[in-house]
Amino acid sequence: MTLLATCAMAAVAAFMTSKALAGPRLVADTFMATTANMTPAGVNLRMQIIEWQDADARAQAVAAFAAGADAPTPVAKLPTVGYVWPSGSPVGYSIKYANRAVGPDGGERITLVTDKRLGSYDFKGWSAASPAHGDAPYSVIELDLSDSGAGTGTLSLVGEVVLDEKAGTVALKAGAPTLLSNVKRESSTH
Secondary structure, three states: OHHHHHHHHHHHHHHHHHHHHHOOOOOOEEEEEEEOOEEOOOOEEEEEEOOOOOHHHHHHHHHHHHHHHHOOOOHHHOOOOEEEEEOOOOOOEEEEEEEEEEOOOOOEEEEEEEOOOOOOOOOOOOEEOOOOOOOOOOEEEEEEEOOOOEEEEEEOOOOOEEEEOOOOEEEEOOOOOOOEEEEEEOOOOO
């Protein structure tokens, strides 16, 4: 009888654990944007941040980006902190770096880095009239939002990536053309 009770308790514990793990994940922030001034234009992107990284996690990610294939922890093995979902695509991109910097005017600069280049799952890759900078196997997305939560953005497709390992930050060099329009923060879902 004791063995039967132990097995029943183990089954209940396994069931409860599976339910807890299968529950909905909370999303810290969601941003929407539309591709512009590039091919393909008019693609809506939903960027869902599960968690904003602390300084140590961002530094680990930047070290992996800088080391490339020689990184002790490859980019794909970094923790996923969010997703980018292009409209009309059954596949999303894992976000491996998520940073939010608030300016003195209340505006924000959101910087996200995906594990693969945006458009890499498409038959025809993404392109822009401006020349591409580098051949990193990941994409950097930079969103500039006003204090109202709306703004514009750009991608590493046309912006030069600047990695600062000491500060643990990723940025795009100033002056990159706008490739994301209608950028806005969606209402929180948690």
